[in-house]
Amino acid sequence: MSQTTIKTSGLTRSYGDICALKPIDLSVPEGEWLSVMGHSGSGKSTLMNLVGGLDRPSAGSLHVGGQDLSSLSEDGLARFRREYVGIIFQQHHLVPYLSALENVMLSQYFHSVPDEAEARHALERVGLGHRLQNRPGELSGGEQQRVCIARAIINSPKLLLGDEPTGNLDHKSTLMVMELLKELRAEERFTVVMVTHNEEVAAWGDRTIYLADGVLVREERTRP
Amino acid sequence: MLIRILKNSFLKRPKPVLLVLLSITMGAAVATAFLGIAGEVSHKMALELRSYGANILLEPTALEGGGFLREDDLPKIKTVFWKYNITGFTPYLFGVADLNAAGRRERSVVTGTWFSKELQVPGEESTEQGIKGMAPWWDLKGRWPEAADEAILGAALARRLKLDQGSEVAATVRGTVQRLKVCGVVTTGGFEEEQLFAPLVTVQQLLGQQGKVSRVLVSALTVPMDDFGRKDPSTMTKDEYEKWYCTAYVTSVAKNVEEVMSGSRAKPIWQIASAEGALLTKLNAVMLLLTLLALGASATAVSTSLMASMAERSPEIALMKAMGADRFQVSAIFLGEVLIISVVGGFVGYLIGNQLAALISHTVFNSSIASPLWLIPMAIGSAFLVACAGSIAPLRRALLIEPVRVLKG
Numbered sequence: 133m134s135q136t137t138i139k140t141s142g143l144t145r146s147y148g149d150i151c152a153l154k155p156i157d158l159s160v161p162e163g164e165w166l167s168v169m170g171h172s173g174s175g176k177s178t179l180m181n182l183v184g185g186l187d188r189p190s191a192g193s194l195h196v197g198g199q200d201l202s203s204l205s206e207d208g209l210a211r212f213r214r215e216y217v218g219i220i221f222q223q224h225h226l227v228p229y230l231s232a233l234e235n236v237m238l239s240q241y242f243h244s245v246p247d248e249a250e251a252r253h254a255l256e257r258v259g260l261g262h263r264l265q266n267r268p269g270e271l272s273g274g275e276q277q278r279v280c281i282a283r284a285i286i287n288s289p290k291l292l293l294g295d296e297p298t299g300n301l302d303h304k305s306t307l308m309v310m311e312l313l314k315e316l317r318a319e320e321r322f323t324v325v326m327v328t329h330n331e332e333v334a335a336w337g338d339r340t341i342y343l344a345d346g347v348l349v350r351e352e353r354t355r356p
Numbered sequence: 357m358l359i360r361i362l363k364n365s366f367l368k369r370p371k372p373v374l375l376v377l378l379s380i381t382m383g384a385a386v387a388t389a390f391l392g393i394a395g396e397v398s399h400k401m402a403l404e405l406r407s408y409g410a411n412i413l414l415e416p417t418a419l420e421g422g423g424f425l426r427e428d429d430l431p432k433i434k435t436v437f438w439k440y441n442i443t444g445f446t447p448y449l450f451g452v453a454d455l456n457a458a459g460r461r462e463r464s465v466v467t468g469t470w471f472s473k474e475l476q477v478p479g480e481e482s483t484e485q486g487i488k489g490m491a492p493w494w495d496l497k498g499r500w501p502e503a504a505d506e507a508i509l510g511a512a513l514a515r516r517l518k519l520d521q522g523s524e525v526a527a528t529v530r531g532t533v534q535r536l537k538v539c540g541v542v543t544t545g546g547f548e549e550e551q552l553f554a555p556l557v558t559v560q561q562l563l564g565q566q567g568k569v570s571r572v573l574v575s576a577l578t579v580p581m582d583d584f585g586r587k588d589p590s591t592m593t594k595d596e597y598e599k600w601y602c603t604a605y606v607t608s609v610a611k612n613v614e615e616v617m618s619g620s621r622a623k624p625i626w627q628i629a630s631a632e633g634a635l636l637t638k639l640n641a642v643m644l645l646l647t648l649l650a651l652g653a654s655a656t657a658v659s660t661s662l663m664a665s666m667a668e669r670s671p672e673i674a675l676m677k678a679m680g681a682d683r684f685q686v687s688a689i690f691l692g693e694v695l696i697i698s699v700v701g702g703f704v705g706y707l708i709g710n711q712l713a714a715l716i717s718h719t720v721f722n723s724s725i726a727s728p729l730w731l732i733p734m735a736i737g738s739a740f741l742v743a744c745a746g747s748i749a750p751l752r753r754a755l756l757i758e759p760v761r762v763l764k765g
């Protein structure tokens with residue numbers, strides 16, 4: 133846990149006049165589980181997208197996994213995303229015409245080569261061994277989110293990002309997903325950054341930061 | 357995996373796929389139909405144009421001193437390399453005779469020629485050669501000469517000599533007299549109206565020039581002259597000469613005929629040959645333009661329907677990008693679909709276009725044609741080009757999709 137996974141200094145993102153993220157200095161050590169909280173519009177997703185290489189900063193420096201993201205080209209960022217990051221969104225974004233298994237394999241395909249046995253194993257780990265051939269429309273919200281988790285971890289990412297992954301789930305499903313993520317992290321030892329509105333969910337992390345209007349206002353260690 | 361993606365994408369979203377397929381099929385069908393009948397149309401037009409007169413003139417090399425060509429050589433014209441392109445030829449022997457018709461006298465040109473002579477060349481089907489086939493614009497009152505002592509008169513000459521069908525005229529050359537029965541009067545609008553036309557043998561005897569011919573007019577199907585065709589054959593390399601010889605330029609066909617007629621020089625009749633070439637070139641250009649327009653229209657249709665399905669697919673593309681697909685991988689999925697659709701569309705388009713060409717050819721030319729097989733790769737190739745052209749704008753849009761904006765919660 134000595135190395136840092138994410139290191140930002142003066143990280144800023146503005147849309148025209150709107151400053152979604154005021155200069156932020158943040159350091160996340162390898163293997164940490166960081167929860168991000170804040171009211172709506174406070175810049176949580178903005179931060180998340182920057183760290184995940186989906187968006188580019190307006191100013192400041194941003195290093196993730198030792199790479200300077202602002203120096204990467206479009207395709208360089210794509211490569212960074214597929215090799216280093218696993219992302220889980222609030223809405224279970226799955227390709228509607230592919231089965232659960234194929235959705236997981238798609239991620240392998242972009243990363244390297246699809247391996248059906250490995251993809252099946254990943255779905256078994258998230259408890260969906262019996263729903264491999266179902267399409268997203270045939271799965272419940274919690275099940276879809278678990279497919280997304282299987283897809284996010286399939287290429288053994290060093291960094292797992294979740295933008296309100298449990299936002300659409302009921303209490304029971306939320307607990308199930310969180311339990312699953314905890315188990316997976318114990319095995320895979322990836323770093324987690326998770327946006328949430330839910331104090332209870334945030335408490336699963338090692339540390340919680342609070343954003344307000346694009347400013348890091350407070351941070352709290354939930355675990356030693 | 358790519359195949360799995362494409363298969364599912366096709367099976368689960370049949371409507372937009374069918375729409376694109378339809379646009380491509382239409383384009384390929386129209387292109388196939390046009391190109392299929394283009395050859396037919398050019399051929400038919402060229403044949404029609406041949407009725408506007410001969411395009412090659414054969415003369416003796418030594419014009420002064422009464423140079424002549426040999427009648428014996430004539431059948432060889434139907435044995436040359438380009439024999440199937442030669443649609444007809446007519447020999448002429450010219451002389452001047454004193455005509456006497458019931459006391460009215462006049463010095464006039466008498467022309468010995470073939471009217472409609474059956475020509476049998478060993479190993480070939482027998483053909484009819486002569487003026488009748490080569491000058492369909494001659495307006496003949498009466499009938500063509502059949503016997504050796506029959507003749508037709510130019511209208512102006514007939515008027516002066518007060519001759520008509522059934523009358524007789526005597527032609528005298530250096531004491532030799534030939535009595536001729538007039539079986540027709542011809543109006544041509546040209547110098548022929550001042551002449552008397554009789555069978556070649558008859559005029560050869562009258563002039564004392566047995567077996568001789570003054571000139572031969574040849575009508576040949578040719579391809580329009582281009583820059584290469586206009587090059588001087590004597591400056592060509594061996595390969596170039598071979599290529600030139602094996603292309604049916606009016607000059608190479610002329611050269612061909614010249615080689616078998618001893619003591620002859622063959623000249624293209626440029627006023628005919630170049631007008632004809634220009635017309636055929638324009639016709640081909642029009643056909644090509646129509647084909648390109650059809651393909652362009654189909655590319656536009658492809659582009660529109662792909663754009664429409666793009667809007668629906670943008671979350672999916674954004675997702676793929678968020679998962680780390682780079683531009684190449686996104687394009688591969690996109691172009692893979694386009695490739696499959698265009699192969700199918702091109703083939704189906706070929707089948708439809710084939711029927712269309714047969715239908716057009718049947719209704720317009722009353723002839724049946726089968727589109728050549730090389731049109732299949734052509735149809736698929738043009739379908740692919742159309743599809744690619746139609747994909748440029750939608751693909752650009754796909755590559756510009758920002759996952760952050762589309763996937764926002």
Ligand SMILES: Nc1ncnc2c1ncn2[C@@H]1O[C@H](COP(=O)(O)OP(=O)(O)OP(=O)(O)O)[C@@H](O)[C@H]1O
Binds near residue numbers: 150152174178179761
């Ligand atoms: N593409 C954009 N153009 C302009 N402004 C934007 C854009 N994206 C986000 N913003 C603005 O940036 C600010 C932060 O947005 P962000 O999505 O990070 O909020 P959030 O904390 O994730 O909110 P929520 O909890 O509702 O998801 C908001 O004020 C938002 O209006």
Ligand SMILES: [Mg+2]
Binds near residue numbers: 176178
């Ligand atoms: Mg958000």
